[in-house]
Amino acid sequence: MTHLRTAAREPVAAVEGLRVEVGGRVVLDGVDLSLRPGRITALTGGSGSGKTTTGLALLGEYPPGARVTGRVRVPDGLIGYVPQHPAAALNPARRIGALLLDIARDRVRHLPRPGRRVAARQRVLDALARVRLPADGRLLRRFPHQLSGGQQQRVVLAQVLLLGARAVVADEPTTGQDPLTKRGIVDLLGELARQGIAVLLLSHDADVVRALADDVVVLRDGRVRDAAPADAPARAPLGGAGREGAVLDVRALVARHGRTPVLDRVSLTVHAGECLAVVGRSGSGKTTLARCVAGLHPRHDGDALLGGEPLPAGLRDRTRSQVAGVQYVFQDAKAAFDEYRPVLDQVARTAVRLRGAAPAGARREALALLGALGLPEAKAVRLPAHLSGGELQRAALARAVLARPRVLVCDEITSGLDPRSRDAVLGLLGGLLRSGRTDALVLITHDLGTAARADRIAVMDRGRIVEAGPSKRVLGAPEHPCTKGLVAADRWFAAARGSGR
Template sequence: MAAVLVQGLRVSLDGRDVDVVDCVDFAIKEGEVLGLVGESGSGKTTVGLALLGDARRGARIVGGSVVIDGQDIVSLTPARLTALRGSTVAYVPQDPSMALNPALRIGRQLTELFEFHQPDMPTAARDERIRTTLHEVGLDADDRFLARFPHQLSGGQQQRVTLALAFVLRPKVIVLDEPTTGLDVTTQARVLSTVRELCATHRVAALYVTHDMAVVAALAHRILVMYAGRVVESGSSAQIFGRAAHPYTQALLAAVPVVSQRHELVTIPGDTPSPGRRPGGCPFHPRCADAVPECAVTTPEPVEVGAEHTVRCIRAAELAAGTARTAPRIAAAPAGRQDEVLLRVSHLDAFHGTRQILHDVSFELARKECLALVGESGCGKTTLARSIIGLHRKHSGGISFRDNEMAKHARDRSLELRRAVQYIFQSPYNALNPRRSIGETLREPLRVLFGVPSAKARTMVAEALERVSLSPSLASSYPSQLSGGERQRVAIARALVCRPEVLVCDEITSALDVSVQASIVRLLRGLQDEEGLALLFVTHNLALVRTVADRVIAMRDGRLVETGHVDDVLDQPQDPFTRKLIAATPEFGAAPVLSREDRT
């Protein structure tokens, strides 16, 4: 029996006959994980919120049904919905720091759930449930941990606390909205294992919303692929990753890097159409390599191409029966580092208060080179990056650009040096000034660094937005009107307008779709070749490291434990920690083989 049954779901912009999602049908069984994938703007989060009877601001559910635990939640009153959320349907957000109350201790936040939803539960039973759930998500359950505030936990611990908050009331359904986006690979592996085990143990039906195809391959029993508000392909994990039939699904898979092999990431031309601007016929046809004239005028209906494998494409049967597409083209090995060293870090020690974070860190970054820096959360990667850019001053040792020592504080550096060494922050939500439009954000460095007049700056802003696959029309928008992926691309564009020589990238692709990630990787590679740009690429995505980097450094507890050519390190890691990172990286080949009994 299905724990969730969604039929004919339609969500429209409030007061306008413009669909955000339409004709969405699916079911989730008890204990099953259903992956929901697609680019930003495809409607994934909208569908996830609909399972809570909610819609984003400016939209509302206008059609269809969402039946959970025998209730159609679309027809429930606000009071009934409030009682249902958290107890029957739980939600795990992308950013745990935004979900946890910074003023309340962890124990208090867990206790509040029982006081609201199950006030009659005896105190002893409630406390036992809290401690048991914390153990289930891999956290301490002692009084010291319960007394901590969220800011005293790592990102991975915060995310596992949100999992505990979701599972502690034993809901029937859980919606997970990109919950591992900002986590390192080992923490991500623990979180995914926890989700899998808790859903199986407590027979919870889960909807896992993500843009990370490798993650969903390792976790989900079945997968829905969304584009422009509709499900364009659905099937088992093995069917989607082994026999994808929709051109959009095939294009997404071609854009995904893998840790075992360097290959060219294939970008998808164009952008996902926004609600109200979706073309007639098949909405994917303007971007589709397999489109025929009929695609522009015929709205495709779902076609079954295998057992429980459905594709919304007028050429579905033909494409499914045809020969498999050729494997992604193997990328050429890096040409090798240049002799011209731009950035040199020598015997760097860094501190937070009295605690030493970095220990004797030394490396060089040459012109046209991409040096990847990998490691678990808390190992010191961001402290190192911020020290280089002049945002972390409590350090000793040397940091030089073109053999000239750089001042510890960014404000003490010349405008020319600040232009030459640019930084892209990890969080797209905190990187942009919410009171400035996108155009103002991009024009400011042009004015300060180059004295560009306003008329010319507008043209340069439009060009900068197009370089990162954004429409120039977004120049008049504000950060709050953009998705996380769009904000990150604006942050990348802001750095690139400065024409830097060294670019420090701190987890810049973690919030991006695989297709946009592929376009950004291609853009950065082009800048390396054409302008000699050097990249310090801080990331937890080892699969991306294989594709983008020339050399790689593995860091643990503030120390460099292994360094070398990227292929040497990833193919034959010498340090046990590096081997652990590689083993924890999800890959298509790691997708579980699940029997029908496992899925029921």
């Protein structure tokens, strides 16, 4: 990809010899980095390598109690930030239209008063179009929690565009995105660079880095390292062929966000020993379906049966056994943890609360499972703020597994992980299913490589399942236009990978 080449121009921002210590632990050690107009710099590395800490340093933000040395230079001009968990950047009490119009109004104050309202609205519509969101009244009337994770992320990008930022720090912007939306974000960030905006891309997605970056900086344990080829991930299937008997049976599920329909008579069955992947574009209804099954979206019609027994629609109406029976792992793991309690305590509490385990035994079990997921005790005893997004996702998975669920529903849980960690988590999930520690697995995912390892795939579009079948058939010979589009976009990234872009 060709950007506006401006290597000779002064940096928009830079860090020099940046060192950050938190509680005696070195998070960053001597990091140098500069952002130049019109160039995309990718900062890559595994979960916990220091990518987000570096990005936030450019905004003058550091972890609580951090000791900082080195220099951060930010000349005049705004730096925008797109966080890994976009909901954290959106006011949950305000509608999307109000959030965007507030920014747009500030940008048109120089205009005569009679024309400001029209000009502000036009800026909002233009920003929505650039991030590929529908500029209709329905979306503008929604609250942030009524949007999918991908839609929330694009709203934050629209805010950054409205602010007129000279530089943008994009923290895992393609995390949790379907291939079509991911390609759209690649195009969008490329367009920002062509307009002379400096972009710092924090990402472990090698395909996105390869397609976008002018410069690549690799972090490992808080230090800048030379790039190293990623290990080829294992492609072992997650489930078996499936056994007789439906563990989860969803029948004619209908759900809305306010007056907006989200699910339209969705039905599916997951058998014992089976892994079902649910894929589709952002906003297609995947997460709402998962939340209905888990009792987190109680205002719906239709039925969900666990082992043939109807589940109450709301979590509060379910028995302890039913709550344990369907466990949900959130896409935004950070929001799922109490920020004031150590992660280990919160993980172990699941076994105590839902299984009646003794506290000491629950703690040992939690430590063993967290260790298998790459989180040693030294990290597990910390508060959530001191773990990376990827580390918190692994902790959230451990917490759910300790309930020993019959159905484990995972909503984009590998999207914030580097390739090695992602493969480790998927390997653990496959082991849980094959060993019988959970009866069935439902993966909500945008990653078609992950979906390919499921037994079956269900494709959602506009609140309906439009195609379903064995994973090899759905991905190898897609029939519905939505599936064909997703597969084609995924192959575009594969082609970019093969060409060495």
